[in-house]
Amino acid sequence: MLNKGRYLLIYLLAAVLLANSANAAAGDAIKKQYWTSFCDVAVEAETIASQAITSLEAAATEGLNNFKMLLKAQIYAVGNLTRPTSPEERMLWTLGAHETEKAFNYYTSAAPGQIVTAVRDAGRLQGAIGEWINLMAEGSDGTDGCLSTNDAGGNPISGRSALTADMEKCKLKWEPVHKGQVQGTLLGAKGLAGSFSTGVDHGNLVNGAKKCGINSPNTGFLLNDADKSGGGNGANVAAHTPKMAAGLLTLDNTGLMIEDLADTETKQATHPYLHYAVKAKTDAKKMYHSTIPKTLETAKTSEQLRRAARRQLLGKKDSETSEDAQLPNKIKSVFSDDDKYLAILHKNIDGMPIPKELTDDKQETTLGEINDVDLLIRLYFHYMDANKRKLQNALNELRNVNKKQEPKSAQEKEKECNETGADEDKCKELKEKDCVFNTESKKCELKKDVKEKLEKEGQENKGKEEKPTSECKDKPQKDCTGNCKWENNTCKDSSILLKKQFALSVVSAAFMALLF
Structure with missing residues (x-):
């Protein structure tokens, strides 16, 4: 029986193997x-x-996001800043350009x-x-x-x-x-x-x-x-x-x-x-990744930021690496902390208010909420043109002030009288301007004595302009008095200095108007 069982087992195994095969x-x-x-x-x-x-x-x-960031930085600079840009601002905005x-x-x-x-x-x-x-x-x-x-x-x-x-x-x-x-x-x-x-x-x-x-x-x-x-x-x-x-x-x-x-x-x-x-x-996954550092700590060692920092913080070419060892501390010192870094990077720019008059939907917003390139370009030109108008108005004011400061010549006053023509009544209205009606020539003229006086003064002033320092030139400091003033180790005509100071003050006012 044992042998029969053994043979049966062998048979079954063979059958399984044959079946699998x-x-x-x-x-x-x-x-x-x-x-x-x-x-x-x-x-x-x-x-x-x-x-x-x-x-x-x-x-x-x-690339589009960085381009928009650059546009917004330009808008912020011309429309919001009342001072020159700082090195750290220029550095981060240059990074955006890079x-x-x-x-x-x-x-x-x-x-x-x-x-x-x-x-x-x-x-x-x-x-x-x-x-x-x-x-x-x-x-x-x-x-x-x-x-x-x-x-x-x-x-x-x-x-x-x-x-x-x-x-x-x-x-x-x-x-x-x-x-x-x-x-x-x-x-x-x-x-x-x-x-x-x-x-x-x-x-x-x-x-x-x-x-x-x-x-x-x-x-x-x-x-x-x-x-x-x-x-x-x-x-x-x-x-x-x-x-x-x-x-x-x-x-x-x-x-x-x-x-x-x-x-x-x-x-x-x-x-x-x-x-x-x-x-x-x-x-297929070889995509572009922005390397703008998100924190001050990463900014200190950012190779991309180093390029902008070399020029803005060290005054070097962006490829000059000889003083790179200074950059981490330099970057740390100009920003001091993450808050200032992020403020300059985007928070100040994003928070700039934009009045409803400048938006398409006539709703007030902030610069950070605007992503339409067309609107960003329009905002940039709006603030640029506004600044130019302020400067032009200030320069016009300067010209008007200068014009008021200069006395009218005999020729100019004569012309003003002549403009009334043969109207004797109108000529009488200009009496305070030294106009008088000439009954023989039938026209309004400048009084003869006033005209002669103005012509004489004009000749004298012309001489002064041609030799503005003749009266003061070569005078020692102790004798530099009256219409003269001692400046930069030489005696100068004080009237010229006053004119220069006045012009400078008006130009300064013009630039302040441009900033504000």
């Missing part, structure tokens, strides 16, 4: 869990295009080319997988085929329309690509993850005899040399084993299998679709 024969269809995982790889590759848009837009977004330039330069760097290449390579992977899935589905009649509907040897997928429900992901999509992030984890840092990282042998990959011609040994590949009855010997391709589904599938001496694809860095020649798609996932 039968479940993994050449010609069997690929289990659903594996061929649909190919679609997961394709879907992940598709999201690389969305990531590319996000990465390429980042530089444009940051960051704008850096964002624009991103598009002439290597990164955009790498991103576009990544999209191309990811698209090749997705396309190769999609085309293979489509071929296998369309090439099946529902009885013979390679894509099993389950893992238990069920009938194969027949036709692309049969890719439904959880297999819908295996259909290529043709909608426009929108920005987003890479989705999925099968494309790893160096190769593929999941079951692809360990490989799947022939015995576990397939099940169910469905006359899948490509599931044949590499010594008799039935893609070629197969007659209608399936009795061909196939082609011996062991010397150059073919890859299918972008390299996810290959052959060994028993049939279809999945290689260990955990490291595709060394498989550039044998698995180019996978090698470059893995690289594409990394390259």
